[in-house]
Amino acid sequence: MRLPRRGWLSGAGAMLLAGTAGARAAPDGTYRRGNDADPETLDPHRSSTVAEAHILRDLYDGLLTYDNRGAIIPGAAQSWRVSDDGLTYTFTLREGGRWSNGDPVEAEAFVYSLRRILAPETAAKYAEVLFPIRNAAAINRGAMPATALGV
Secondary structure, eight states: OOOOHHHHHHHHHHHHHHTTOSEEEOTTSOEEEOOSSOOSOOOTTTOOSHHHHHHHHHHOOOSEEEOTTSOEEESSEEEEEEOTTSOOEEEEEOTTOBOTTSOBOOHHHHHHHHHHHHSGGGOOTTGGGGTTSTTHHHHHHTSSOGGGSOO
């Protein structure tokens, strides 16, 4: 079947707009997220589906995040710098940052999270994206303790 140019453009436009309709706040302040499937887990270290990613992105704030154009912007970190050799990243946390339960945001929570995602018992499907961190691959294989992670 051959689709005329106008039909193809209309279909492509509809698909692009469909991607923008997922999440919005109602007038009463209620937040609703459109999702295509139920999540298998809400454990951020064990997630692997797009449905989970949508929810987790709404629930958690990382050191950095993305703006609506895909540019990297501050999240829990107010700033960061990269060493001249590109091997060391230093993050400065926001002053007065608090988790949703009121506890202060501290660097140790991020260290814990990185160690946990690499732990073999976590079985994170995408742990390898962290392998550029010193000792990450060896920790993930169980050959080194989590405390050897270069963070």
